[in-house]
Amino acid sequence: MLERIKHLTEEIGNLKADLPEEVEQFRLKYLSKKGLVSVLFEDFRDVPAPQKKETGQLLNQLKAAAQQKIEELKASFEVREEEADPGMDLSRPVTNMVPGTRHPLSIVRNEIIRIFAQIGYTVAEGPEIEDDWHNFSALNFPPEHPARDMQDTFFIAKDPEILLRTHTSSVQIRTMETEKPPIRKIFPGRVFRNEAISARAHCIFHQVEGLYVDKNVSFMDLKQTLLYFAREMFGESTEIRLRPSFFPFTEPSGELDVSCNICGGKGCNICKYTGWVEILGCGMVDPAVLENCGIDSKIYTGFAFGMGIERITLLKYQVKDLRLFFENDLRFLRQFTGTI
Numbered sequence: 001m002l003e004r005i006k007h008l009t010e011e012i013g014n015l016k017a018d019l020p021e022e023v024e025q026f027r028l029k030y031l032s033k034k035g036l037v038s039v040l041f042e043d044f045r046d047v048p049a050p051q052k053k054e055t056g057q058l059l060n061q062l063k064a065a066a067q068q069k070i071e072e073l074k075a076s077f078e079v080r081e082e083e084a085d086p087g088m089d090l091s092r093p094v095t096n097m098v099p100g101t102r103h104p105l106s107i108v109r110n111e112i113i114r115i116f117a118q119i120g121y122t123v124a125e126g127p128e129i130e131d132d133w134h135n136f137s138a139l140n141f142p143p144e145h146p147a148r149d150m151q152d153t154f155f156i157a158k159d160p161e162i163l164l165r166t167h168t169s170s171v172q173i174r175t176m177e178t179e180k181p182p183i184r185k186i187f188p189g190r191v192f193r194n195e196a197i198s199a200r201a202h203c204i205f206h207q208v209e210g211l212y213v214d215k216n217v218s219f220m221d222l223k224q225t226l227l228y229f230a231r232e233m234f235g236e237s238t239e240i241r242l243r244p245s246f247f248p249f250t251e252p253s254g255e256l257d258v259s260c261n262i263c264g265g266k267g268c269n270i271c272k273y274t275g276w277v278e279i280l281g282c283g284m285v286d287p288a289v290l291e292n293c294g295i296d297s298k299i300y301t302g303f304a305f306g307m308g309i310e311r312i313t314l315l316k317y318q319v320k321d322l323r324l325f326f327e328n329d330l331r332f333l334r335q336f337t338g339t340i
């Protein structure tokens with residue numbers, strides 16, 4: 001009996017398994033009712049009394065060792081299964097990831113770029129910190145002219161005067177100084193005016209400027225381009241109207257209204273019950289501006305327009321308060337999920 005216990009203790013101590021099924025076979029072989037260890041317990045009854053104590057202890061130790069060995073072998077497979085199961089799906093997402101969303105102003109800027117790219121416009125940018133020449137003088141604003149007052153300016157240095165650009169029209173000058181016609185470009189960017197912040201005004205906002213200079217460019221080209229833009233942006237049934245206006249750098253100048261896309265022209269509080277909303281300023285580039293940039297105004301003509309991105313976004317998404325664009329409130333921004 002002692003011999004058999006010793007032999008089995010060694011045998012079980014050396015057990016190795018390559019597959020999980022083998023562990024189950026070991027359990028059946030040694031520990032099931034008819035298993036080799038269990039059978040020893042039956043034989044134990046016949047052990048003579050003086051040896052019972054010692055044999056019993058060894059027998060219990062053997063059973064415990066066998067159970068422990070089987071558990072160990074089982075556990076080793078559980079770990080290995082996780083590590084190396086060829087059927088395991090490693091691409092399974094770990095947690096539910098929520099992707100970010102684009103800012104509504106970026107969505108509309110990208111849409112404007114897409115619309116003009118379709119008719120051959122490329123994109124350029126200019127600096128936000130400007131000198132007097134590019135923001136005012138080259139654009140035909142004489143010193144002391146009251147038109148400068150309409151754009152309440154943040155000056156950051158005097159003599160020479162350095163300022164935060166009040167409009168993207170400065171990029172017209174930078175472009176015409178370095179490139180010769182044909183020029184067909186849009187200039188998106190941030191602009192600054194010293195305005196009190198309210199639901200309808202902000203000291204930082206965004207514009208997209210457009211410039212087309214070539215031989216024989218006429219007001220008809222401007223009007224058709226703006227009609228195309230308005231319908232792409234606000235829908236096929238959109239109507240436009242041009243009202244005469246004044247800008248020092250365009251002659252003639254106009255302001256463009258589109259039929260209110262919210263009430264369809266019937267009148268609502270967004271269009272102040274007129275059926276029309278203003279979206280941009282425009283006009284034929286003043287010959288003096290072309291000459292300031294070294295372009296011969298007897299050969300070339302051009303048109304320019306400038307629109308506020310906030311304004312168009314307000315209309316497109318019916319946002320009631322401009323300040324929402326700058327507050328980074330996720331409850332506002334997450335409403336634009338899934339839009340590119």
Ligand code: PHE
Binds near residue numbers: 169
């Ligand atoms: N720069 C003008 C503004 O900010 C808009 C404009 C651009 C007007 C181009 C005419 C031509 O109000």
